[in-house]
Amino acid sequence: xxxxxxxxxxxxxxxxxxxxxxxxxxxxxxxxxxxxxxxxxxxxxxxxxxxxxxxxxxxxxxxxxxxxxxxxxxxxxxxxxxxxxxxxxxxxxxxxxxxxxxxxxxxxxxxxxxxxxxxxxxxxxxxxxxxxxxxxxxxxxxxxxxxxxxxxxxxxxxxxxxxxxxxxxxxxxxxxxxxxxxxxxxxxxxxxxxxxxxxxxxxxxxxxxxxxxxxxxxxxxxxx
Amino acid sequence: xxxxxxxxxxxxxxxxxxxxxxxxxxxxxxxxxxxxxxxxxxxxxxxxxxxxxxxxxxxxxxxxxxxxxxxxxxxxxxxxxxxxxxxxxxxxxxxxxxxxxxxxxxxxxxxxxxxxxxxxxxxxxxxxxxxxxxxxxxxxxxxxxxxxxxxxxxxxxxxxxxxxxxxxxxxxxxxxxxxxxxxxxxxxxxxxxxxxxxxxxxxxxxxxxxxxxxxxxxxxxxxxxxxxxxxxxxxxxxxxxxxxxxxxxxxxxxxxxxxxxxxxxxxxxxxxxxxxxxxxxxxxxxxxxxxxxxxxxxxxxxxxxxxxxxxxxxxxxxxxxxxxxxxxxxxxxxxxxxxxxxxxxxxxxxxxxxxxxxxxxxxxxxxxxxxxxxxxxxxxxxxxxxxxxxxxxxxxxxxxxxxxxxxxxxxxxxxxxxxxxxxxxxxxxxxxxxxxxxxxxxxxxxxxxxxxxxxxxxxxxxxxxxxxxxxxx
Numbered sequence: 185x186x187x188x189x190x191x192x193x194x195x196x197x198x199x200x201x202x203x204x205x206x207x208x209x210x211x212x213x214x215x216x217x218x219x220x221x222x223x224x225x226x227x228x229x230x231x232x233x234x235x236x237x238x239x240x241x242x243x244x245x246x247x248x249x250x251x252x253x254x255x256x257x258x259x260x261x262x263x264x265x266x267x268x269x270x271x272x273x274x275x276x277x278x279x280x281x282x283x284x285x286x287x288x289x290x291x292x293x294x295x296x297x298x299x300x301x302x303x304x305x306x307x308x309x310x311x312x313x314x315x316x317x318x319x320x321x322x323x324x325x326x327x328x329x330x331x332x333x334x335x336x337x338x339x340x341x342x343x344x345x346x347x348x349x350x351x352x353x354x355x356x357x358x359x360x361x362x363x364x365x366x367x368x369x370x371x372x373x374x375x376x377x378x379x380x381x382x383x384x385x386x387x388x389x390x391x392x393x394x395x396x397x398x399x400x401x402x403x404x405x406x407x408x
Numbered sequence: 409x410x411x412x413x414x415x416x417x418x419x420x421x422x423x424x425x426x427x428x429x430x431x432x433x434x435x436x437x438x439x440x441x442x443x444x445x446x447x448x449x450x451x452x453x454x455x456x457x458x459x460x461x462x463x464x465x466x467x468x469x470x471x472x473x474x475x476x477x478x479x480x481x482x483x484x485x486x487x488x489x490x491x492x493x494x495x496x497x498x499x500x501x502x503x504x505x506x507x508x509x510x511x512x513x514x515x516x517x518x519x520x521x522x523x524x525x526x527x528x529x530x531x532x533x534x535x536x537x538x539x540x541x542x543x544x545x546x547x548x549x550x551x552x553x554x555x556x557x558x559x560x561x562x563x564x565x566x567x568x569x570x571x572x573x574x575x576x577x578x579x580x581x582x583x584x585x586x587x588x589x590x591x592x593x594x595x596x597x598x599x600x601x602x603x604x605x606x607x608x609x610x611x612x613x614x615x616x617x618x619x620x621x622x623x624x625x626x627x628x629x630x631x632x633x634x635x636x637x638x639x640x641x642x643x644x645x646x647x648x649x650x651x652x653x654x655x656x657x658x659x660x661x662x663x664x665x666x667x668x669x670x671x672x673x674x675x676x677x678x679x680x681x682x683x684x685x686x687x688x689x690x691x692x693x694x695x696x697x698x699x700x701x702x703x704x705x706x707x708x709x710x711x712x713x714x715x716x717x718x719x720x721x722x723x724x725x726x727x728x729x730x731x732x733x734x735x736x737x738x739x740x741x742x743x744x745x746x747x748x749x750x751x752x753x754x755x756x757x758x759x760x761x762x763x764x765x766x767x768x769x770x771x772x773x774x775x776x777x778x779x780x781x782x783x784x785x786x787x788x789x790x791x792x793x794x795x796x797x798x799x800x801x802x803x804x805x806x807x808x809x810x811x812x813x814x815x816x817x818x819x820x821x822x823x824x825x826x827x828x829x830x831x832x833x834x835x836x837x838x839x840x841x842x843x844x845x846x847x848x849x850x851x852x853x854x855x856x857x858x859x860x861x862x863x864x865x866x867x868x869x870x871x872x873x874x875x876x877x878x879x880x881x
Contacts, residue, residue, distance in 0.1 A: 194672050194675070194676075196672075196673070196676040197672060197675040197676045197679065199676075200675070200676040200677075200678075200679030200680045201675075201679045203679065203680060203683050204679045204680065204682055204683050207682075207683050207686060264668075264671070264718075268729050285671060285675050286671060286674045286675035286677070286678040286679075286711055287675065287678065287679070288678055288682065289678075289679055289682045289683075290682060366747060367743040367747060368747075368768060368769050368772055370731075371731075371733065372731075400734065
């Protein structure tokens with residue numbers, strides 16, 4: 185059960201998703217515009233935001249950016265399938281995942297649970313990698329003693345990669361492990377999340393020390 | 409029909425122009441040279457006749473009558489070289505040419521009682537013969553023929569040479585007209601042919617699809633009219649094409665708009681049918697449970713149809729994009745089959761290590777469609793064969809069913825073409841193969857349905873060919 189804020193302008197779709205997500209055990213609040221969504225977000229911070237990108241007034245992308253700026257609450261955007269512009273922009277705005285409309289509630293629920301999943305299996309205590317300290321039990325991350333605020337997805341990506349420093353993980357492997365997508369997952373999810381993670385933990389995101397790109401294969405952590 | 413006339417317009421114009429010029433010049437030269445030649449000959453004749461008459465007049469008074477041989481010799485000598493004087497059987501001749509005097513000339517001189525000239529061709533030249541009788545004037549003034557005849561032969565070679573010179577000069581003049589005639593003909597041909605060539609180029613560009621091609625009309629001749637007509641034709645063609653394209657674009661936009669509009673109510677339906685199904689799952693009423701299941705299934709089908717329509721719209725509009733990744737062909741096909749639970753119904757014959765660069769999702773769509781069709785419309789065994797060619801990968805889907813009938817084969821990739829008219833209510837949007845082929849073509853590949861008899865087997869055989877390398881787009 186999670187506290188979910190659903191921002192969707194069409195009243196019937198909003199009501200339908202409200203019914204279905206409630207049925208899956210979530211505590212759903214709804215908003216019909218971007219402005220109303222931001223107000224509801226400020227009034228009570230939810231566990232996760234499900235956001236339609238096509239909104240009148242303040243559009244979904246801007247709402248996504250503001251939520252990302254305000255904290256680490258995960259965002260799942262609703263987008264038209266292969267509407268590439270929407271997908272790319274949504275991921276760039278900081279969305280953790282996207283679901284294609286018309287969204288089947290079971291699929292949406294599975295994505296919500298995947299994004300909110302906090303730990304990645306075994307919590308093996310505290311790991312130190314250079315200036316980076318990862319407490320897998322909390323879980324929490326700090327850089328030179330200062331805590332780093334990561335979204336659940338970013339945290340899970342870092343935990344997954346750092347579990348075996350030096351081992352290369354393909355985008356598909358990461359999609360399955362971190363996002364729990366099937367084999368056709370969108371590798372741009374990984375690339376966008378890596379960029380955000382680097383912005384938070386790397387001294388120079390252009391020359392990453394912790395999350396390194398292995399061209400043609402995927403990503404690896406360190407070795408530091 | 410034999411072509412005796414040169415093929416090109418330029419060659420024809422050139423030949424006609426040169427022919428007319430040369431014929432005209434030759435005719436003019438020939439006629440002027442002819443009349444000049446005639447005048448020369450006449451003048452020469454007159455000169456000879458006058459000279460002969462004068463000389464005879466000078467010696468006639470001293471002639472005794474009847475003359476003896478001596479008198480004839482004197483007369484002949486007075487007339488000059490190449491002369492012959494006769495009186496009855498007496499004759500006195502000297503110089504060349506006197507033997508050319510014919511009996512016909514003699515009788516003409518004898519009976520005509522006057523000076524007679526004749527030209528004869530002999531000894532590689534033309535000779536002028538002048539014959540005259542000498543009359544005796546009685547004291548009373550009456551003239552009677554004396555019976556003495558004088559003949560003179562003159563070689564006209566000099567005159568002939570002059571005439572030849574004139575003719576040669578005329579021919580030379582005519583020949584001089586030839587180069588300007590050729591130049592003029594070329595210039596005229598250029599003048600005529602340039603607009604023709606421009607029109608030809610314009611027509612070619614029009615044929616190649618450049619409907620904006622025009623020839624600027626110049627001047628006010630027939631070719632200008634033709635140019636204007638061609639321009640008009642191109643204009644109306646362009647307008648029709650533009651209207652056609654607008655209509656097509658409208659139709660596509662309509663399809664896209666309709667699909668888009670359908671998506672919102674479908675979103676609601678998709679959200680609530682699951683609630684409905686869950687709510688009716690433990691209801692005793694079997695009809696209610698089945699109704700809910702039908703609602704879910706049909707909603708899902710509508711969603712797929714709308715997605716397919718939107719995909720077609722994107723492919724039509726050229727906005728479909730490729731996310732290229734390096735994949736292993738065998739692994740990609742296996743993943744596709746595994747995700748749909750088909751691994752135990754499909755035999756996969758695929759060597760590992762056949763790599764290619766594709767959009768994974770689109771490859772999945774294509775393979776899923778072909779295999780899905782084989783499972784649904786074909787019959788077991790369904791086999792997928794992956795093979796590597798030089799620069800392409802070949803993925804073949806073969807089944808053991810009845811195959812694709814000959815009359816259907818040509819339309820199998822058409823939109824909303826269904827294999828069997830009696831089976832129109834089979835699942836699927838009817839866009840599957842059309843989308844599969846468009847996806848293959850988006851990669852620079854293609855799908856073909858093979859002739860089963862040519863392949864030596866039965867059942868349907870679809871062959872997907874994809875290039876291994878792709879330019880990043």
